[in-house]
Structures are given as C-alpha cells and as structure tokens.
Amino acid sequence: MAHDTLDRLILDHIARSDPEVASIVAAEAERQEHTIELIASENHASPAVMLAAGTCMTNKYAEGYPGRRYYGGCEHHDKVEQLARDRAKELFGCKFANVQPHSGAQANTAVFMSIMQPGDTFLSLVLKDGGHLSHGMNLNFSGIFYKPVHYPLHYDKDHPEHEQIDYDAVRQVALETKPKAILCGYSAYPRVIDFARFRQIADEVGAVLMADIAHIAGLVAAGVHPSPFPHAHVVTTTTHKSLRGPRGGLIMTNEEELNKLINRNVFPGVQGGPLMHIITAKAVAFGEALRPEFQAYQQQVVKNARALAAALQKHGYRITSGGTDNHLMLVDLTAKSDDLTGKDAEKWLEGAGIITNKNGIPDDPRPPMITSGLRLGTPATTTRGFTEPEMERIGAWIDRVLSAGLKGESELAAESDKVRSEIRALCERFPLPHATLETA
Numbered sequence: 001m002a003h004d005t006l007d008r009l010i011l012d013h014i015a016r017s018d019p020e021v022a023s024i025v026a027a028e029a030e031r032q033e034h035t036i037e038l039i040a041s042e043n044h045a046s047p048a049v050m051l052a053a054g055t056c057m058t059n060k061y062a063e064g065y066p067g068r069r070y071y072g073g074c075e076h077h078d079k080v081e082q083l084a085r086d087r088a089k090e091l092f093g094c095k096f097a098n099v100q101p102h103s104g105a106q107a108n109t110a111v112f113m114s115i116m117q118p119g120d121t122f123l124s125l126v127l128k129d130g131g132h133l134s135h136g137m138n139l140n141f142s143g144i145f146y147k148p149v150h151y152p153l154h155y156d157k158d159h160p161e162h163e164q165i166d167y168d169a170v171r172q173v174a175l176e177t178k179p180k181a182i183l184c185g186y187s188a189y190p191r192v193i194d195f196a197r198f199r200q201i202a203d204e205v206g207a208v209l210m211a212d213i214a215h216i217a218g219l220v221a222a223g224v225h226p227s228p229f230p231h232a233h234v235v236t237t238t239t240h241k242s243l244r245g246p247r248g249g250l251i252m253t254n255e256e257e258l259n260k261l262i263n264r265n266v267f268p269g270v271q272g273g274p275l276m277h278i279i280t281a282k283a284v285a286f287g288e289a290l291r292p293e294f295q296a297y298q299q300q301v302v303k304n305a306r307a308l309a310a311a312l313q314k315h316g317y318r319i320t321s322g323g324t325d326n327h328l329m330l331v332d333l334t335a336k337s338d339d340l341t342g343k344d345a346e347k348w349l350e351g352a353g354i355i356t357n358k359n360g361i362p363d364d365p366r367p368p369m370i371t372s373g374l375r376l377g378t379p380a381t382t383t384r385g386f387t388e389p390e391m392e393r394i395g396a397w398i399d400r401v402l403s404a405g406l407k408g409e410s411e412l413a414a415e416s417d418k419v420r421s422e423i424r425a426l427c428e429r430f431p432l433p434h435a436t437l438e439t440a
C-alpha cells in the first residue's frame, strides 16, 4: 500500500495513539484489498462515505428530530439530518423518510410497533426460504412479541420457476390467516418482487403492506428493480448493502399519520440518541446514489450477477429458480455433488480468497449450520470495477476450489494456493476506492 493514500494516513494516525487497534484495522484493510467479496449484503463504501462517518458529528447528542431536539447546539445536525431525509425522499420518490434507525432490524422493530399490537398476526416468507430473521424468527422480537405466519416458496428442481414467490399461495394464506401486515422483501431471493400484486392481496384482506428492500435498495434507487412505491404502505431498508452507504437503516412512507407513528416509535420507542456521524454519511451516500454513475453501477451489478450465474451453470452448478434478476443468486451445490455442503464450500473458498456465505436452498434437507447452498452477490465486486470477464474467471475459480476440495485435503491445499495467488494478482489490478485516494 502506497504511503500517501488516505487509508494509510488514517491508519498511521490511529497507530500513534493505539498501535494495537491500528494493526487489526490494517490487517482487515489488507484482507478486503486482496480477496473477492461475494457476500450479497456487503459492499465497499466510498471514501467520502467512510470519512463522513469518521467526523466530529459523532460527538453530539441530538435526541429528537430536526427543529425539535432535546439538546442544545444541534443547528448543524438539524441541517445534515434534513438533507439526508430530503435526499432519501428524492431517491426513492416518497413523501416521508426517517434516517435515524441504527440498522435494518431496528427499522423493522419501529415499523412493527407502528402497524401492529403485540400478539397480532403478520404474513412473511420464512427465514429458511430467504426471509430475514426480523420477519418472524422465533428468537427475534418479531417472533417473540408477534405471531408470524408464512407463505411458501415452491421447491421443484425440474420446474425452477416454482422456486419463486407463488402469489396465489400468498393470497390463499392471507385469506386463511387474516394478517394485520404482509411483509415482502427478502435476504436471499434472486427474482423481481411484484409489489403491485402484494398490494392487491393486502387490500383484499385489509392488511398493511410492508416492503423491506434491505438487499435491493440500490437497485430500486437506480430504477433497476421496480419501486415498492406507490404500492407499499411502508418501506424499510438498510443503507449499507447494495445502496453502498454507511451501516444503518431507513424507513419511508407516503402516509402522514403512519409517519408520525414511525417517528415516535424510532425515538423514543426503540432508540435513544441518533448516530449523527452515520446520518451524515447517509446524506453523502444518498447524494452519490442520485448521480448518473450510480445507475450505471447498478446496471453492471445485475449484468455481473447474470454473468456469474451463467459461468457457474456452465461448470455444472444449479442456480435456484434457474437464474437471477437482481444482484444475488443461490447456488445449489448438490447438482455438482451430493457430498458438497454449503459449510465446506464457504470454508474452502475462503481459504482461496473468495468470501461467500453458506445458505439454505428451498426445501434444503441440511440444517442451517450446514446447508446445501451458497449465496453469492455482486455489489462489492462491481464496486471495485469487475465486469463480465472477471465474473467468468470467478466462476472458474469457484469450480476449481470446490472440485479440488471434493478430491481431498492435499488437492484442496495445492489448488487453493494457486487460486489465491491468481486472485491476488487480479485484485491488485482493481484496487478498492478508499485505498487509491491520494491525499495530495
């Protein structure tokens, strides 16, 4: 790493007062720099976003909302929070935005409190089929204080179209269970979501429609995936996944009364003081997402996902639902070998410098800590500049590592060494945004 990069300057500064922490962060910077990041929920935020999160805005208590704070001295914090809200509204085409949720799960908690009473029934996709743990997992607040019911995802290897949301089945379960709220938006779903169809079903049973676009927010902002507005009554998202901002959450709606409830349930309902440095970085990220380059970026994210899925299919892997419309795909490893598990694949690939996560496939016979699948996404690799030819190479690397792993430990060790050095060479040609920023 060159000595005049911003990254180096910051680390040198931290090292002067805390070499122990600085060396950990430096090792992480090195890991990110020289590995291929295929975790679908991760990205590399821009230098401006990262630096904004590192400013003096962290020093302030700003409980309340712009113009109505519980602390003095909030003039500049009011301005930046208002700017973040305005940019979010412009980006997603809605009337109200709350930029204070510390995370996606916190955003969902505040919305649940706004649209349901404890004990009420809501309808969602179960975690193992691609839903999120805040959509009704038994150990999560959503499963502890509310009553989740689920719509199914069909599993049929011979008819991959059945691994998609079955809207007739959603309607059927909604009619039977009469939920207060219907949730759509997922953590591991590779196809377009039909928000208009969900709204029809919600209207038919008198439910509130909540769209959680945590994964696809960047695609939605760029018009690469249809918008949940005007269909959803309320929309939640994270800001750090495809949207490429700082780690955080965001809630949006067009409904004035609902917006009042949401504001009250974020603060003081769920949270105390807002993370003003993160809200500052959200403003920067939303500003970036409003630029034309962001649209081109998201278009490439989708092209790259298609190219990676096609490459893996060519090497004998099955992509659930037959492909992808968005930034991610689920790889069914059993098509390659019945002995191949998600757990082994994740570990073997990490050893070669490819970072992924194991994930259940629809109707997975293996438990969640083992699984038969991998979830792969392209937001991070697209940020570093990879296009279709690099996706082809990644597909080939994945196959080389997994095929070697199936043969045995020594084969795996030898192949991983080769692949790791090839990946290192490629990564050096595509440096991360923050590692190349000159200070001069």
Ligand SMILES: *Cc1c(COP(=O)(O)O)cnc(C)c1O
Binding pocket: 041, 102, 103, 104, 105, 106, 108, 131, 132, 134, 185, 186, 187, 212, 213, 214, 215, 238, 248, 249
């Ligand atoms: C990632 C995710 C969340 C939660 O985000 P955190 O910031 O980790 O709390 C919520 N919903 C969905 C669908 C997600 O994928």
